[in-house]
Amino acid sequence: MRTARTAFFIVVAVLLWCPLTFAQAKGTCAGMTPGQLSSLNGFIPFQGTDSLWNTDISSSPVDPDSDNIMAFIGASTPLHPDFGSGEYNGQSIGIPYQVVTVKQAEVGIVLGAYASESDPGPMPIPPNALIEGYPKPGNGDRHVLVLDKDNCWLYEIYNSTLLKNHEWRGNSTAVWDMTTNEQRPYGWTSADAAGLPIFPGLVRYDEVAAGAIKHALRFTVPVTREAFIAPASHWASSNKNTSAPPMGTRVRLKASFNISGFSAENQVILTALKQYGMILADNGSAIYISGAPDSKWNNDDLSNLKTLTGSDFEVVQLGTVYTPSNLPNGPAPTIVGFTASATTVLPGQPVTLKWDVNWNVSNPGYNIISPAGGAIRGTSVVVNPSATTTYELYSTNEYGRAVAKVKVSVQ
Numbered sequence: 001m002r003t004a005r006t007a008f009f010i011v012v013a014v015l016l017w018c019p020l021t022f023a024q025a026k027g028t029c030a031g032m033t034p035g036q037l038s039s040l041n042g043f044i045p046f047q048g049t050d051s052l053w054n055t056d057i058s059s060s061p062v063d064p065d066s067d068n069i070m071a072f073i074g075a076s077t078p079l080h081p082d083f084g085s086g087e088y089n090g091q092s093i094g095i096p097y098q099v100v101t102v103k104q105a106e107v108g109i110v111l112g113a114y115a116s117e118s119d120p121g122p123m124p125i126p127p128n129a130l131i132e133g134y135p136k137p138g139n140g141d142r143h144v145l146v147l148d149k150d151n152c153w154l155y156e157i158y159n160s161t162l163l164k165n166h167e168w169r170g171n172s173t174a175v176w177d178m179t180t181n182e183q184r185p186y187g188w189t190s191a192d193a194a195g196l197p198i199f200p201g202l203v204r205y206d207e208v209a210a211g212a213i214k215h216a217l218r219f220t221v222p223v224t225r226e227a228f229i230a231p232a233s234h235w236a237s238s239n240k241n242t243s244a245p246p247m248g249t250r251v252r253l254k255a256s257f258n259i260s261g262f263s264a265e266n267q268v269i270l271t272a273l274k275q276y277g278m279i280l281a282d283n284g285s286a287i288y289i290s291g292a293p294d295s296k297w298n299n300d301d302l303s304n305l306k307t308l309t310g311s312d313f314e315v316v317q318l319g320t321v322y323t324p325s326n327l328p329n330g331p332a333p334t335i336v337g338f339t340a341s342a343t344t345v346l347p348g349q350p351v352t353l354k355w356d357v358n359w360n361v362s363n364p365g366y367n368i369i370s371p372a373g374g375a376i377r378g379t380s381v382v383v384n385p386s387a388t389t390t391y392e393l394y395s396t397n398e399y400g401r402a403v404a405k406v407k408v409s410v411q
Contacts, residue, residue: 029152029178036098036130037292039206044214045147045154045178046200052181052231053200053215057252057316058275065243066315070251072243073221074286079308081269082220083203083291084299087135094293095143096130097199102150106374110163112171117188119175120370120394123155124148127166143191144168145199152178153375156191156198175375180364183398184233186328192218193282194247195233201279203291208265213272217291220284221245227323233398236283245280250316252277257312263301270305277316286310331360332400338393344409347386351408354380357395365397385410 025031027042046053063069083094109121125146132143144160147153154177157170174190176182176197184195192198201218224237225244232248253273262270269289278289287310322328336356345351356379359365368374370392373381383391390407 029149032099032147032149034099034101034149037096037294038099040099040147040204041206042210044200045176045197046181050181052250053279054276055216056275057216057250057277058255061317063315063317065318068243069245069249069315070310070313072223072241073245073310075309075311077286077310078306079312080285080288081203081291081302081305082285082288083293083297084302085293085295085297086299090136091133091138091140092130092135092293093299094291095132095145095198095202096134096293097145097147097202098126098129099147099149100124100126102148104148106372108165108167108371109157109173110167110169111173112159112169114158114172114189117185117190118170118173119368119375119396120173120392121167122370122372122374123168123173123175124374125155125157125168127162129160129162129168131160131162143198144170145191147178147199151375154178154197154199155375158191175366175368177364177366177375177377180366181231182366183231183363185332185396185398185400186233186322189234189236193234193236194228194280196231196248196279196281198281198290201281201290203269203289205292205294205296208268209296211268213268214276215272216250216276217269217272217278217289218281219251219278219290220282220288221280221286222283224280224283227321229318229321231279232281245315246318246321247280249280249318250277251280251313252316253308254312254314257308262304263298265298266301266305273313287313328399330399333365333395333397333402334358334360335393335395335402335404338404338406340391340406340408343407344411345385347410348384350382350384352380352382353391353393353406355393355395355404357402359395359397361397361399363398365395368394368396370394383408 031041104124106122131137144157146155159171161169225246227246229248259270338355341352388409393404
């Protein structure tokens with residue numbers, strides 16, 4: 001029997017341990033709150049020191065062609081927050097997301113138009129995942145964004161549709177390792193036209209309420225150039241006009257712009273636009289900044305951001321501009337081996353798949369095992385086939401992808 005003294009020490013130990021546990025969780029992938037449009041509790045994806053999403057560019061040089069590029073975009077074009085509360089024409093305002101745990105079942109993904117540049121399933125996409133434009137997504141981009149808090153992967157789908165068997169179909173899919181500064185293969189798209197992740201560029205209410213946005217924002221313009229700059233990997237244009245902005249162009253609010261007359265929430269957004277800027281990610285309406293819908297947004301207050309125009313912004317020095325004439329080339333991964341611990345088993349019997357990959361580059365790559373296993377770190381995974389299955393290993397780096405197969409027969 002526990003004595004009162006023992007119980008006292010147990011309570012004290014729990015009280016001392018809990019604050020440390022919560023402090024460790026805050027700002028980490030595991031500390032995100034599961035659910036739809038939930039709080040990340042300070043977690044910032046792609047936190048590496050060389051992450052261009054999270055680089056302070058407030059003192060970076062202005063591009064010599066900044067005035068021409070901003071004139072092409074539209075010097076008098078107003079800034080437009082493409083997010084808010086409530087609905088517009090029956091659709092929510094912004095790009096939604098959801099945070100799931102390791103308990104979320106992985107489902108198959110049926111690939112569409114951009115299958116050759118997409119990541120295969122399975123992916124932990126819930127059957128009730130919010131589609132951009134919910135509750136009536138219509139014929140728009142229909143993005144679905146899912147963050148796995150326990151494994152720290154980001155899954156993004158473009159033009160998504162839930163199928164009757166709870167699988168999902170998408171015209172383009174991308175898996176992102178949020179612990180690295182993953183780069184899509186040069187020339188590949190993603191769920192975004194520029195080949196970028198969508199989620200890290202969204203304005204979210206939880207971070208505005210916390211008082212700071214510590215990353216670049218995502219924006220669109222109607223016409224882009226047949227070119228891209230890092231961290232983008234893809235263009236979606238045949239326009240060769242050098243005044244047209246390449247995908248990945250980073251624009252920042254001029255340091256001289258006075259933000260003191262704006263609300264505290266809008267000042268958080270404007271401060272981020274000065275410190276981290278916004279990255280051109282897609283063709284769309286002019287200077288539309290992407291964000292997540294939230295019932296707590298004040299749409300009237302957000303409308304005050306429309307008083308800014310293109311003339312209040314400047315282009316950060318572009319650096320290397322990639323076009324069809326200088327697209328980077330390099331070695332795709334080499335799969336040295338991909339094996340199964342047994343190639344003939346009974347239904348449900350565990351089988352260990354192992355692999356050895358030579359990435360051939362210093363930047364991180366990623367592995368996906370399909371149709372079971374999914375995005376995974378390390379060099380092995382246990383599967384339990386119920387029927388004869390050919391497992392495929394997809395290893396991808398910034399220059400391309402290698403695929404290997406192994407068949408496990410079920411008796």
